[in-house]
Amino acid sequence: MVRVGFTVFLLLICSIGYSQIQPELSFEYETYRLLEEMPVIFTVRNVGFSDEEFFVYDDILKTFFIEVRTDKNDVVEYSYDFLIKHDFFNLNVSKRSILLKRNQSFSVRIDISKIFDISKQGVYYIRGIFSPDGTADKKDGKSTDFYKLIVKPPKKVEEIVSKVDAEYLSLQQELYNLPPYEVVRRMLDAKYRRDAREFVIYFDFDKLINIFPSFSKRYNESKTASEKAKVIEKFKDYLTTYWEDQILSFAIVRTEIEGDKAVVVADVDYRLRNTSYRLRYSYELFRTYDNRWLIYSYDVVNRK
Numbered sequence: 001m002v003r004v005g006f007t008v009f010l011l012l013i014c015s016i017g018y019s020q021i022q023p024e025l026s027f028e029y030e031t032y033r034l035l036e037e038m039p040v041i042f043t044v045r046n047v048g049f050s051d052e053e054f055f056v057y058d059d060i061l062k063t064f065f066i067e068v069r070t071d072k073n074d075v076v077e078y079s080y081d082f083l084i085k086h087d088f089f090n091l092n093v094s095k096r097s098i099l100l101k102r103n104q105s106f107s108v109r110i111d112i113s114k115i116f117d118i119s120k121q122g123v124y125y126i127r128g129i130f131s132p133d134g135t136a137d138k139k140d141g142k143s144t145d146f147y148k149l150i151v152k153p154p155k156k157v158e159e160i161v162s163k164v165d166a167e168y169l170s171l172q173q174e175l176y177n178l179p180p181y182e183v184v185r186r187m188l189d190a191k192y193r194r195d196a197r198e199f200v201i202y203f204d205f206d207k208l209i210n211i212f213p214s215f216s217k218r219y220n221e222s223k224t225a226s227e228k229a230k231v232i233e234k235f236k237d238y239l240t241t242y243w244e245d246q247i248l249s250f251a252i253v254r255t256e257i258e259g260d261k262a263v264v265v266a267d268v269d270y271r272l273r274n275t276s277y278r279l280r281y282s283y284e285l286f287r288t289y290d291n292r293w294l295i296y297s298y299d300v301v302n303r304k
Contacts, residue, residue, distance in 0.1 A: 020046055020047055020048025020049075020050070020052055021044050021046060021048075021052050021054065021100070021130070021132075021142070022045045022046075023042070023044050023128050023129075023130040023142055024042075024043050024044075024045065024128070024144055025040055025042060025043070025066075025126065025128045025144055025147050026040075026043065027039075027040060027041070027147075028040075028041065030150070031150040031152050032113075032149065032150070032151050032152070033151070033152050033154055033155060034119070034120075034121060034151060034152070034153055034154055035154050036113070036154070037111050037113055038111060038112045038118065038149075038151070039109050039110070039111050040066060040109075040110050040112055040126065040128075041107055041108075041109055041110075042064040042066070042107065042108050042109075042110055042128050042130075043105050043107040044100070044105065044106050044107075044130055045100075045103070045104070045105040046100035046102055046103065046104050046105070048102065049102055050102070051099055051100065051101050051102070052100045053097055053098065053100075054097075054098055054100075054132035055096065055097055055098070055132055055134075056095060056096055056106075056108075057093045057094070057095045058093050058094045058096075059086075059087075059093045060108055061086065061110070061115070061136065061137045062091070062093065062131070062134040062135070062136055062137050063130065063131060063132065063134065064108050064110065064128065064129075064130060064136055065128070065129045065131075065136035065137045065139070065141075066110060066112050066115065066126055066127070066128055067126065067127050067129060067139060068116050068118070068124055068125070068126045068149075069124065069125045069146070070123075070124060070125075071122060071125065071288050071289050071290050072204055072286075072288050072289075072294065073288070073289060074206060076116045076117070076225070077116070077117050077224070077225050078115060079114070079115060079116060079117040079224070079225075080117070080223060080224045081114075082114065082116075088137055088138060091134050093134070112126070117224050117225035117226060118151060118225075119225050119226045119229050120151075120225075120229060121151050121152055121153045122150075122151060123148060123149070123150055123151075123289075123290060124148075124149040124150075124151060125146040125147065125148060125149065125289060127143050127144050127145065127146045127147065128143065128144040129141045129142070129143050129144075130142045130143075130144075175292045175293075176290065176291055176292055177291055178292070178293060179255075180255060180257065180264050180285045180293040181255040181264050183202055183264075183285065183293045183294070183295065184252065184264040184266055184283050184285075184295070185250075185252055185266075186198075186202065187199060187202040187203075187295065188247070188250045188266060188268065190202070191243065191247060192247040192250070194240075194243055196240035199239075200236050200239075202294065202295055203294060203295045203296070204286070204294040204295070204296040205236060206228075206232065207296035207297065208235075208295065208296055208297060209231070209232065209235050210297075211297055211298075212235065215231060215234070215235045215238070218231050219231045219232070244270065245270040245271055245272050246270065246271045247268060247269070247270060247271075248269040248270060248271050248276055249269045250266055250267065250268040250269065251266065251267050252264060252265070252266050253265040253267055253280070260286055260287040261285070261286055261287075262285045262286075262287075262293060263282055263283065263284055263285075264282075264283045264285065265282050266281050266283065267279070267280050267281075267303065268280075268281060277302065278303040279300050279301070279302060279303060280300065280301050280302075280303050281300050282298060282299050282300075283295050283297075283298045284296055284297040284298060
């Protein structure tokens with residue numbers, strides 16, 4: 001009984017010791033820009049009462065790694081160059097010992113633009129993963145909370161866009177906190193007016209593309225996020241070029257909300273030459289990190 005108790009005590013000491021190293025992230029800039037460096041400072045701090053020792057691998061990403069997600073909670077893919085150069089499975093890498101006394105910290109600078117294919121402006125969420133065992137790049141280790149990261153277009157592009165897109169950006173801002181039925185109503189109104197710029201803001205095209213087989217095939221066969229983005233742009237052009245027949249009227253029939261998912265059913269009347277017909281749409285939406293409801297799928301049936 002004494003031996004078992006002693007073993008449990010040792011395990012407890014190891015667990016407490018590891019928990020005394022606290023990982024955290026910080027940013028060099030308030031916002032980052034596409035096509036520029038995106039440095040993140042990864043810091044580990046000894047918040048305990050005793051000295052803490054750990055190893056840092058020469059391949060620093062095996063000890064300190066970053067995970068990046070979009071505001072829709074999709075994992076951002078690695079860049080093609082990073083996948084070619086980085087070996088996720090090789091632990092035969094030199095390492096050195098780091099000793100942290102109480103309240104001491106150790107930091108590294110990681111340029112996430114060299115790791116991830118961040119090709120779109122917008123809001124991202126990132127977390128750090130610390131592993132003294134060299135498995136951080138496999139997302140195995142102690143994690144930080146998620147931090148909000150804002151990525152803007154290149155400065156020259158932003159200067160041009162800001163002059164012509166004030167109204168468009170205002171529409172995007174209005175999406176925050178809208179209920180799902182209002183998102184669908186506004187989308188249908190934009191479709192009725194054939195307003196392509198407004199119409200596209202109500203969808204998650206990375207998910208919607210999966211219900212269009214020809215586009216989905218090209219999207220899934222794309223090797224990088226940049227290539228996928230080009231397919232998405234062609235997909236948007238397709239949806240806003242072939243508008244179907246002219247909408248006469250539309251009405252929201254019902255809305256079902258369960259957690260972060262919702263279904264909105266709407267009837268849409270179309271005009272075809274000298275007659276009309278009605279289609280019933282069932283739109284599926286999800287709520288993003290920043291409280292926007294986006295349409296990611298739908299099906300349709302003929303009502304008359």
